[in-house]
Amino acid sequence: MTKRFSLEGQVAVVTGASRGLGFEMAKAIAESGAKVWMTARGVDQLEDSAARLRAEGHEVATRAFDLADGAACVAAIRDIGAAEGGRLDILVNNAGINAWEPLAQATTATWDRVIGTNVRAPYLLCREAARLMAPRGYGRIVNIGSALAVVGRENVTAYVSSKHGLAGMTRAMAAEMGSKGITVNMMAPGYFLTEINTTILARPGYEKGVSSRIPLGRWGDPEEAGGVVAFMVSKASGYMNGHVLTVDGGLTETFVLPVDAA
Helix, strand or coil, X not given: CCHHXXXXXXXXXXXXXXXXXXXXXXHHHHHCCCEEEEXXXXXXXXXXXXXXXXXXXXXXXXXXXXXXXXXHHXXXXXHHHHHCCCCCCEEEECCXXXXXXXXXXXXXXXXXXXXXHHHHHHHHHHHHHHHHHHHHCCEEEEEECCHHXXXXXXXXXXXXXXXXXXXXXHHHHHHHHHHXXXXXXXXXXXXXXXXXXXXXXXXXXXXXXXXXXXXXXXXECHHHHHHHHHHHCCHHHCCCCCCEEEXXXXXXXCCCCCHHHC
């Protein structure tokens, strides 16, 4: 590993790290040498995932809390900072939720739940992380959005709104925190083969239909998302700030007709 990609001696927090893309992000950051605090809501799965990384020789710790609980978000970062002697180098806000509701049937409760988890919680975590990073003049914050942070889609108004909001928050924080040595960026993933997509992958023809619109012709491997984030939190990304990086095989950057429409 070259020095520009090394995270040796650094401390990272990755939310939603017990499975899927979050686990691969935590793993990639740990492989680069950082101590990773893995967080998630479910204790058992979180501990199992942490054990997998420890078995590979990586230094990880865990903190279980619910993003819907604002006080818990604040306490988690403050407690981790205290445990690390006031140090926090990296924050990856990966955890989030979705809700499928046609607009005419949508409820305010769903809106509040999605916005609270996908925007309010990252805001609180970023704020507390910045308070630890700023005195040291260094930090890397990566918010995980979605390809839907740059486009729209039917029946997921709250989710799309939350990811567009997260993109705006990322840019605003980048403008403010850059002078303090803290970069704030967003990684916006497209379709990945993760556990969370098991249900939709079971629909006949769904995977193939989506793949036909992706220039690379396939869904992403979760390890590919981990590698991108490991770069984004490294010194190699030092001049990247306020950027929304789509990692979707070209889905949102191009226009590909399905084969039967050509």
